[in-house]
Amino acid sequence: MAEQTALADIRAEDAGKPDTAVVRDALGVGVAVGLSGFAFGVTSAGSGLSLLQTCALSLLVFTGASQFALVGALAAGGNPLTAAAGAFFLGVRNAFYGLRLSQLLALPRAVRPFAAQWVIDETTAVSLAQPTRRAARLGFAVTGLSLYILWNLTTLLGALGAKAIGDTDAWGLDAAGPAVFLALLAPMLKTTVERAVAGLAVVLGLGLLPVLPAGVPVLVAALAAPVALFAEGRRAGRTRDDVSTERSRTAAPDTPDDAPEEAR
Structure with a gap:
């Protein structure tokens, strides 16, 4: 062996x-x-x-x-x-x-x-x-x-x-x-999340450049990664919930309100 x-x-x-x-x-x-x-x-x-x-x-x-x-x-x-x-x-x-x-x-x-x-x-x-x-x-x-x-x-x-x-x-x-x-x-930058992180980092870096000391905007721009990942996680979670809800509705047959108790 x-x-x-x-x-x-x-x-x-x-x-x-x-x-x-x-x-x-x-x-x-x-x-x-x-x-x-x-x-x-x-x-x-x-x-x-x-x-x-x-x-x-x-x-x-x-x-x-x-x-x-x-x-x-x-x-x-x-x-x-x-x-x-x-x-x-x-x-x-x-x-x-x-x-x-x-x-x-x-x-x-x-x-x-x-x-x-x-x-x-x-x-x-x-x-x-x-x-x-x-x-x-x-x-x-x-x-x-x-x-x-x-x-x-x-x-x-x-x-x-x-x-x-x-x-x-x-x-x-x-x-x-x-x-x-x-x-x-x-x-x-191949995925949507990566592009979102880069775009948000650019906005933070350039937006804060006139009001913060040199070098600090780069540190603040690093917050773009956790923010974008958190937003993506929330979006993915909502998508999974919507899919689960839709599947449960499709799987459960509709029961009319005036149906007999035994059919409900």
Whole structure:
């Protein structure tokens, strides 16, 4: 029985996607997203961070949305603590990715602390798209390595380029970060609930921007998710109640009011 199980596992692994295909897909994601590190480098330098601070963010934080949120809030004159809080809340999603990937990849304990640095949107998406554990591990490693190297390299080039051209606002490069972030986010909004969360977050963020300190509207906009999910839950509950009521009415035959007592 053990031999049959082992043979079945081997056949399952062999039936998976070829390694070359996994590497090709992982490199495609790593290169495409890694190039946007240039926009972060420009945005960070334009917000007043030094070259060392900009590069340290990409090396140590390594999650694009949080990095853009942090430097964006600082560029708008926000309090550093508020800016850091907004970036932190955006980065919390990576912890949930880690819970799923820990089961999927089943990496050795000694490797997990190092692999945790690469648990981001892109590595999670590539890993979950693979048919076998071997392919998932390969996709995670190639995506993480290529993206980490390219993101940090382009961050350095972007920061150096921003220093060379001077005022980034004059060139309109301060909009590069938000534009890249929106380009990455838009394809992920596939369901009605996701679009509702995004729309409500935009309304809250832009509506509160003139009345709250920089960085705070981002934190308030995070309330869009529980509000939209609560509304969706209430709507789904009412729909189920309506369906149940309709079924009960259909199943129970109508009894005329003047029918004999025995028929009622």
